[in-house]
Amino acid sequence: MRRRGPGPTGRALQVSAHAIIKRSSSSRSPLALRMDAFCRNPNRTVPAAEGGPRRADVPLCSRTNGWSWPPHPFQLLAWLLYVYFAITSFGVFVPLLPAHWIPAGYICTGVMFLSHLCVHVTAVSIDPADYNVRTRSHRGPVPIFDRSKHPHVIENCHCYLCQVDVGPKSKHCSSCNKCVANFDHHCRWLNNCVGSRNYKLFLHSVLSALLGVGLVLVVASYVFVEFFLDPARLRTSQHFLARNDSSVWFVFLPMAPLRSAAAAIPGLAAVTIALALLSSVLLSHLLCFHVYLMWNRLSTYEYIIRQRH
Ligand SMILES: [Zn+2]
Ligand SMILES: [Zn+2]
Numbered sequence: 001m002r003r004r005g006p007g008p009t010g011r012a013l014q015v016s017a018h019a020i021i022k023r024s025s026s027s028r029s030p031l032a033l034r035m036d037a038f039c040r041n042p043n044r045t046v047p048a049a050e051g052g053p054r055r056a057d058v059p060l061c062s063r064t065n066g067w068s069w070p071p072h073p074f075q076l077l078a079w080l081l082y083v084y085f086a087i088t089s090f091g092v093f094v095p096l097l098p099a100h101w102i103p104a105g106y107i108c109t110g111v112m113f114l115s116h117l118c119v120h121v122t123a124v125s126i127d128p129a130d131y132n133v134r135t136r137s138h139r140g141p142v143p144i145f146d147r148s149k150h151p152h153v154i155e156n157c158h159c160y161l162c163q164v165d166v167g168p169k170s171k172h173c174s175s176c177n178k179c180v181a182n183f184d185h186h187c188r189w190l191n192n193c194v195g196s197r198n199y200k201l202f203l204h205s206v207l208s209a210l211l212g213v214g215l216v217l218v219v220a221s222y223v224f225v226e227f228f229l230d231p232a233r234l235r236t237s238q239h240f241l242a243r244n245d246s247s248v249w250f251v252f253l254p255m256a257p258l259r260s261a262a263a264a265i266p267g268l269a270a271v272t273i274a275l276a277l278l279s280s281v282l283l284s285h286l287l288c289f290h291v292y293l294m295w296n297r298l299s300t301y302e303y304i305i306r307q308r309h
Contacts, residue, residue, distance in 0.1 A: 062178035066124030066192030112212035123201035
């Protein structure tokens, strides 16, 4: 559906990313800036050593996928949020739903979380490199780019760093230190490049995360509101009936009931609602941005280049 004949800028797309970075961010659209909240610096496609010492954040060898060293803080944050939403949803909020809603709560939330886990892990695990990079015989330290010898890392579809011919839309990512097939952007949340090999998985990952977070938001909001309006509707579990004390609440029902203070329930719901709202706004913006890109048959990289010309 998306991509993408050679852009009007042709070879200019292989312009040094170092020059791109130096451009003022003030010329960028608000949407692009919002998108950067998810995938910062998506167009830094060339190691910018320029003949000087190797930059500390450019890996000596090319990274294989999102599990390769070094991890990125955003990647860890994404997994922490996933674990937090899973624990609070399955452990606290769904068991507090009215009894006839609980099976649907477990099934819908379970399907969303499991499908997101599958596509997220697959998008991270795929090596998005250009075919010739993946199948090259020599694997070792990637040379430092010497700008005095070549103006661009990739010229005439040959990458001087990967030392192989690459596709016309491949770009050399400085974070991964390799050429990525149909480069879109380097996503720090996946800690992996997004190219033609994992673009659909990336989109599914965003969509399933948005649906999952939306479901968490609905369930947590229901618990928060009912706690103040009609707490009896949250207390249908056998454990509440056994303890006829309205100040006693339980989490991790029904398997491992743990007594908790009453204030902990709305407090946890409020934190979860805030996190889910923030996540869903950012995910919605990212999804809308990529729908816009697909509609216009652009990659993120091409979009940013166009914004700057
Ligand atoms: Zn390369
Ligand atoms: Zn990359």
